[in-house]
Amino acid sequence: MARISLKTKLVLAISGMVFALVAAFSYLYVSKIVRQRTNQAYQTADLFAKEILERAGDVTHVDPASLGVDTSDPEAVDRAIKDRLQHDPGLISLFASIVGFSDIVYDAAIADAAGHAIVDTNQDPVNTPLKNRDDFDSLLGTSVFKQLQVFYGPARVYDHHVDIRREGKPFGAVRVGISTVLFKHDIQPQLVRALGFSSLAILVSLALSAGLSNIVLRPLEDISRRLDQMTSEVPDSTPEPDLSRTDEYGVVNTKIDRLGRQIRDVKEVFTAMKENLDQLMESLQDGLILFTRDSRMVLVSSSAERFVGRPRTSILGQSVEEVFRDDSRLGRAVLDAFALQRSLPPREIEMENGHRVQIALDFISERGERIGALLIMRDAESVRRIENEIELSHRMASIGRLTSGVAHEVKNPINAIVVHLELLREKMRDAQPDTKRHMDIISNEIHRLDRVVQTLVDFNRPVELQLKNTDLRRLLEEVSQLASPEAAQNGVRIVTDFGSEPLPVLVDADLLKQALHNVVLNGVQSMPAGGTLHLSSRHEGTAVSVEVRDEGAGIPPEIADKIFNLYFTTKKAGSGIGLAMTYRVLQLHHGSLDFNSEVGNGTTFRLCVPLASSGKERSSEMASAFEQLGHPGARSRV
Numbered sequence: 001m002a003r004i005s006l007k008t009k010l011v012l013a014i015s016g017m018v019f020a021l022v023a024a025f026s027y028l029y030v031s032k033i034v035r036q037r038t039n040q041a042y043q044t045a046d047l048f049a050k051e052i053l054e055r056a057g058d059v060t061h062v063d064p065a066s067l068g069v070d071t072s073d074p075e076a077v078d079r080a081i082k083d084r085l086q087h088d089p090g091l092i093s094l095f096a097s098i099v100g101f102s103d104i105v106y107d108a109a110i111a112d113a114a115g116h117a118i119v120d121t122n123q124d125p126v127n128t129p130l131k132n133r134d135d136f137d138s139l140l141g142t143s144v145f146k147q148l149q150v151f152y153g154p155a156r157v158y159d160h161h162v163d164i165r166r167e168g169k170p171f172g173a174v175r176v177g178i179s180t181v182l183f184k185h186d187i188q189p190q191l192v193r194a195l196g197f198s199s200l201a202i203l204v205s206l207a208l209s210a211g212l213s214n215i216v217l218r219p220l221e222d223i224s225r226r227l228d229q230m231t232s233e234v235p236d237s238t239p240e241p242d243l244s245r246t247d248e249y250g251v252v253n254t255k256i257d258r259l260g261r262q263i264r265d266v267k268e269v270f271t272a273m274k275e276n277l278d279q280l281m282e283s284l285q286d287g288l289i290l291f292t293r294d295s296r297m298v299l300v301s302s303s304a305e306r307f308v309g310r311p312r313t314s315i316l317g318q319s320v321e322e323v324f325r326d327d328s329r330l331g332r333a334v335l336d337a338f339a340l341q342r343s344l345p346p347r348e349i350e351m352e353n354g355h356r357v358q359i360a361l362d363f364i365s366e367r368g369e370r371i372g373a374l375l376i377m378r379d380a381e382s383v384r385r386i387e388n389e390i391e392l393s394h395r396m397a398s399i400g401r402l403t404s405g406v407a408h409e410v411k412n413p414i415n416a417i418v419v420h421l422e423l424l425r426e427k428m429r430d431a432q433p434d435t436k437r438h439m440d441i442i443s444n445e446i447h448r449l450d451r452v453v454q455t456l457v458d459f460n461r462p463v464e465l466q467l468k469n470t471d472l473r474r475l476l477e478e479v480s481q482l483a484s485p486e487a488a489q490n491g492v493r494i495v496t497d498f499g500s501e502p503l504p505v506l507v508d509a510d511l512l513k514q515a516l517h518n519v520v521l522n523g524v525q526s527m528p529a530g531g532t533l534h535l536s537s538r539h540e541g542t543a544v545s546v547e548v549r550d551e552g553a554g555i556p557p558e559i560a561d562k563i564f565n566l567y568f569t570t571k572k573a574g575s576g577i578g579l580a581m582t583y584r585v586l587q588l589h590h591g592s593l594d595f596n597s598e599v600g601n602g603t604t605f606r607l608c609v610p611l612a613s614s615g616k617e618r619s620s621e622m623a624s625a626f627e628q629l630g631h632p633g634a635r636s637r638v
Helices: 006-060 074-086 089-101 144-151 180-216 219-230 248-283 302-308 329-340 380-427 433-460 472-489 509-525 557-562 578-588 612-629
Strands: 105-112 117-120 157-166 169-179 287-292 297-300 344-350 356-366 369-379 467-471 492-497 504-508 531-540 543-549 592-598 602-610
Touching (some): 006 074, 006 105, 006 144, 006 157, 006 169, 006 180, 089 105, 089 117, 144 180, 169 180, 287 302, 297 302, 329 344, 356 380, 369 380, 467 509, 472 492, 472 504, 472 531, 492 509, 504 509, 504 602, 504 612, 509 531, 509 578, 509 602, 578 602
Antiparallel strands (some): 105 117, 105 169, 157 169, 287 297, 287 369, 344 356, 467 504, 531 543, 592 602
């Protein structure tokens, strides 16, 4: 449907107002004619009725004794008077002249008190009951439409009544009948002329108003075009208006130009803010929903989908009752808070599937009036994992600083002891065998202590990663082959499942192979009586997930939070460095390491490494950052 321009709307509005005014005046003109002719008809009928009344009065006001009847008999007197009325030549002549003279009078009559005809122009028999007709006076107070409806409707006759009294008592009435047909013929020529003039006036006024308003409002075409351009994205090819004009048109165009620039600036800022907000909502891990004052959702983060179980595109604009159900614990808590209009402090709710969710609901107020609400939903288990990660990272950083300091302080005394031990050995070259044996023991222990200190130094020394594109399946195959001899000795069978698709990662192959080998050997060594070790890998979003599942005794809960600590071990011959080193290597590659364990049913370690396409740049940056900080800072879970 074509859009009507502002100028056209104004022209139509002005023409409509002119039409309404002219039509109103025409209606008043026609109404005046109709009312005027109706009043004239009433006055004519009243004049005739009074003439008949005057003549009838002359006939009826006589001495009863002159009538030649018994004056004591009222009925005889009435009959004598009626006879005089019926035979009075003047009255008969008056009746004839009235009907013949007037164009609207249909008939005239004199009736007695009982409504029977005494004198009637219709020449009805004497004492015949006259027909009951509506009083013409009732039309005077009605509307013009009602009057025209009567006059142009079915043919009818209305009476105008004037009472006749004799000696102060009712004697009869004069009736003058007015025909609607005759009245219509009388008024129609004037109505036709009036309607013709009115129609002509309306047409002329419409033409003049449309033409003049079109000329006067012609500049509005430019203004309307510019206003439309301000709200559209289509470039305007028409020339810019002359802003140097000082008349009203120039002033309006100047203001529109200024307003247009402001709107474009605001639109650019709004578009940028909307894009940033959409990116923020996409990256939020917490489920966030913003409600309006009428409890409808206007802002929904992508993470909210997993809490409400519906895509956010389907819940935008919906009310809280349409999204949250009363039969779920989360829905019941939210609906109760909205029903009571009371904020919910942060609290945990256990869902029907066993997951625990932290929720918080705040009502937003402005000047004492609530304008909306904000609902935040958070996975309680994820929160606890993040807290554990932070605590573990701080612990590893503290251990790193401590061991670095201890290694530095111990290394120098050890070097001095080794030097002096060699000097003492030279001086005691001829010493007893027992003395040499003790010196050899001291030398071996000092060298072993030196190797331990060197391990501490190596663990905390910044590592320069040699990143290369590698298929992780190849590394896993090599790790499986390296662990096979020890697995065979323990009666452990290694089952692999690496899939058929490549797993490209950007890693330091040597470091990652050592980290994987440490986890696999731990799994093999946890099954001294034999068993099966499952080694598998798969795509998981933008990362590669590796699982190492054994059938050993499992990790007791009381030591689960210690297994990544440096030098913590439950093996008699273990050093306590393997898992700590693996943890550090995964963090250097911006990966993660976590595990699940059941006592008596084995343990599953899960290692995640970003794919080469998603982790190339960040892996390099994070590796450099970790080397400078000296402690893990990547995402990891325990």
